[in-house]
Amino acid sequence: MGKINLKKVAIPNGEEIAFRIGGSGSETLVLVHGNLVSSRHWGTLLERLSEKFRVIAIDMRGAGLSSYNNPIETFKDWSNDLRLFCDEMGIKDFTLLGWSMGGGVSQQFVIDNPRYAKKLILFESVPCSGYPYRKQGPNGEFLEEYYDNKENLLKDSMQLKPMIDGLETRNRDLMRQLWDMLVLNVNTPEEAEYEALIDDILMTRNLKDAAWAAHIFNISHINNGAVDGSGEIDNIYIPVLIFAGDKDLVCPIPMAEFTKNEIGENALLEILPNCSHTPHYDNEDLVVEKISKFVFE
Numbered sequence: 072m073g074k075i076n077l078k079k080v081a082i083p084n085g086e087e088i089a090f091r092i093g094g095s096g097s098e099t100l101v102l103v104h105g106n107l108v109s110s111r112h113w114g115t116l117l118e119r120l121s122e123k124f125r126v127i128a129i130d131m132r133g134a135g136l137s138s139y140n141n142p143i144e145t146f147k148d149w150s151n152d153l154r155l156f157c158d159e160m161g162i163k164d165f166t167l168l169g170w171s172m173g174g175g176v177s178q179q180f181v182i183d184n185p186r187y188a189k190k191l192i193l194f195e196s197v198p199c200s201g202y203p204y205r206k207q208g209p210n211g212e213f214l215e216e217y218y219d220n221k222e223n224l225l226k227d228s229m230q231l232k233p234m235i236d237g238l239e240t241r242n243r244d245l246m247r248q249l250w251d252m253l254v255l256n257v258n259t260p261e262e263a264e265y266e267a268l269i270d271d272i273l274m275t276r277n278l279k280d281a282a283w284a285a286h287i288f289n290i291s292h293i294n295n296g297a298v299d300g301s302g303e304i305d306n307i308y309i310p311v312l313i314f315a316g317d318k319d320l321v322c323p324i325p326m327a328e329f330t331k332n333e334i335g336e337n338a339l340l341e342i343l344p345n346c347s348h349t350p351h352y353d354n355e356d357l358v359v360e361k362i363s364k365f366v367f368e
Contacts, residue, residue: 103129
């Protein structure tokens with residue numbers, strides 16, 4: 072497998088972005104991770120992809136080894152970070168791949184910066200209508216109302232408070248239980264790899280801000296319960312490949328179908344059999360095959 076190096080670069084807004092880079096292929100693949108992880112999340116997928124591509128995987132602001140000097144407020148902040156990073160690195164004409172929350176950031180990026188990425192891969196991505204959180208009733212039941220302010224959202228006893236407390240107390244067992252139940256519900260990595268993933272999760276500094284940003288992200292044509300859609304999804308003109316694992320509990324297939332329909336004819340939906348929210352841990356060969364076909368076709 073190819074060699075991946077870990078580096079850092081300062082960007083003009085005062086942040087420092089860590090990134091993993093490797094490969095020397097004719098096509099460049101830029102990867103954006105999701106919530107509660109960093110570029111460490113990709114595991115051996117980066118090495119596999121570096122055999123075919125020039126691969127660059129960033130740590131978003133507030134994750135991994137990147138700085139968090141200024142808290143983010145919306146996905147546009149991360150989109151701007153990525154543009155500044157690309158400018159510093161001289162990266163253009165690449166395929167952008169975003170996982171989970173990083174898929175939302177990647178959608179925002181190609182809208183904000185139409186001359187950078189030439190193709191987009193949404194990898195178990197949040198939908199274009201965002202990831203809004205419904206309020207809970209006195210018995211923990213979900214209501215038809217959605218949170219309308221950040222302070223109350225962060226007090227949610229079921230959806231967010233356990234993760235926030237787990238990070239603040241560095242509760243490895245709790246974070247592992249959550250990952251077993253929701254993220255790695257098909258296959259789990261070997262013990263050493265899993266422990267490294269937990270270490271990576273516990274480095275997260277942006278969870279509270281990320282949750283609210285996902286709640287108010289909405290580039291679709293509908294009201295998501297929290298905010299009206301901006302309709303900016305119409306400005307994604309490049310080819311889009313959407314991965315949806317049939318056992319993904321975090322971003323299930325209907326979310327991917329909605330995004331595909333909102334984007335239109337330039338989007339292709341690929342259902343990955345027996346795959347969770349982390350298909351690269353479930354069937355890495357299939358993921359590499361599908362990515363390669365899309366980039367080179």
